[in-house]
Amino acid sequence: SKSYTITLLPGDGIGPEVISVAKNSLQLVASLEGIKFKFNEMPMGGAALDLTGVPLPEETLLAAKQSDAVLLGAIGGYKWDNNEKHLKPETGLLQLREGLKVFANLRPATVLPQLVDASTLKKEVAEGVDLMVVRELTGGIYFGKPRGFSTNENGEELGFNTEVYATHEIDRIARVAFETARKRRGKLCSVDKANVLEASMLWRKRVTLIASEYPDVELSHMYVDNAAMQLVRNPKQFDTIVTNNIFGDILSDEASMITGSIGMLPSASLGESGPGLFEPIHGSAPDIAGQDKANPLATVLSAAMLLKYGLGEEKAAQRIEAAVLDTLNRGFRTGDIHSAGLNLVGCKEMGEQVLKSI
């Protein structure tokens, strides 16, 4: 029987609670599918800072690299907000992405029929939204050099960063995006600011070039400001969106809020080879941490993405996805997606119900 090592990074806030639920789901589908998991829990983020003084200890990165897939809960919290840059939980996350070379971040934003009312958008605008943002994750202004602080000729302080892309970085994320679109509805929208930025002009040129390898996928281009509008005006027009690191950060969060249920949304970060990184898109929610109130479904669905994209275990992934839908159909809701007449449950109970559905 197949055996995999999974690195679990519970992290901060509600991270440990949601990871615990996701781990149980993985364990149950494993036994049903004849898979074996070895779980390796490691410190990361604020928890690692408190324990070891750094947000991503070497042992954690090493364990992650040597495993078959990494499942992360959430990182960050008020406690570390004013830390210097190299001692921020966020810096640990960026180091993890860089260390695992996971350049392709897949962020689905789907409005489930059961949850259409959770959206702040009108029902007719929100229902049926099913889009995927493919965000470049290890390049652009997040990692570009030079960066830092300096002084100009007037003795003034300057803060600066570099937005930079090399052709191979654009080509590989474009290919992931075209492959993704091909498996979906065959439409790819590349988002840039090519009317102003040279980095975006190169982006548009390369994406257009790579398109010739995918004649079955329909490619369009959109400026980022227009994309931010179109997501509000008519999100259903989108199938797959591909964009750079910073635009992807902004637009994927906007898209997730369009669904109204960010407690439901998973993400996958993939590299050329090596383990992928899977995490819910929500944050560590320090205000409700430890209160058994968190919605674990985004992490459970991240575990499903781990099975599908990380391990190629499609059937096990489908079992989890179906169980989540079944749990919703049976009327169970955590506070963030609760509405009148439905069964309000905590994080643990939601986890139990998912196990039941599996």
Add this chain to the structure above:
Amino acid sequence: SKSYTITLLPGDGIGPEVISVAKNSLQLVASLEGIKFKFNEMPMGGAALDLTGVPLPEETLLAAKQSDAVLLGAIGGYKWDNNEKHLKPETGLLQLREGLKVFANLRPATVLPQLVDASTLKKEVAEGVDLMVVRELTGGIYFGKPRGFSTNENGEELGFNTEVYATHEIDRIARVAFETARKRRGKLCSVDKANVLEASMLWRKRVTLIASEYPDVELSHMYVDNAAMQLVRNPKQFDTIVTNNIFGDILSDEASMITGSIGMLPSASLGESGPGLFEPIHGSAPDIAGQDKANPLATVLSAAMLLKYGLGEEKAAQRIEAAVLDTLNRGFRTGDIHSAGLNLVGCKEMGEQVLKSI
């Protein structure tokens, strides 16, 4: 009696139609308020490209600089979309902003009670939204150097831009934002990505410092990805937002679409001294150009901002704003904001009705 020179830049697409309506409104309030206007119409954008070979002719910039205020229609169109960078209409606009040194871009996003149904957001989320985005307009990644294309050690092409801010650039836009918030509901939210970018860390530091000059304004900070979400989740939480050039480009467009009526939204771009630049936030809409279908009210309201912020003619500005509301109350709507039971009119007729209301 006071006399002002106004440079009119009709530009492309629907630009000439909406500028013509706004000019008539200005002329009428002028006669009522005992003001004299000298209008100076100059080519700009694609129109200037066709006429002179450049998107911002020297004569146009000179005329703009020597006038008391500049009113722009819209620029751009399919015809010039594939032009080289220095021959794009957009480049002319950036040169105009730089030439006039208008570093502060004020973009209101207001949901009028008459138009709340135009929003794709649920009525209870959209109604009462009244926010102002103060966008830094002459710095950051739009103008930062170095920028361009080069080749790396592997012989690969690179495209790069520099996001850079100096303290005085942050300080002056922060002051405009605090002054703006002070005249509104006294709440300022500064948006950045200080958990990742050094340019944003300096931004946050300086905005926090300037806050001590405005103890009556309540300052908060938000990451740009969260701001993109919060605008969808609960736009009413915002009063005044201040942010950098590229984040402001994205968020102000998102905020404008939240209102559902971007054909109604004006903008003002102001410098330390010298003429301001006033323009509707919508584009040149080449698909409906010349068909008398455009909504001229965003440009009419831009003329009101010109009177208020550009010339200090508050009373004349109020006359125009009141006339726009009165025209809406009398049931007149262009196609973009039309709904059943209301009076569908074209651009010219809408202009006539505004004159009647004035």
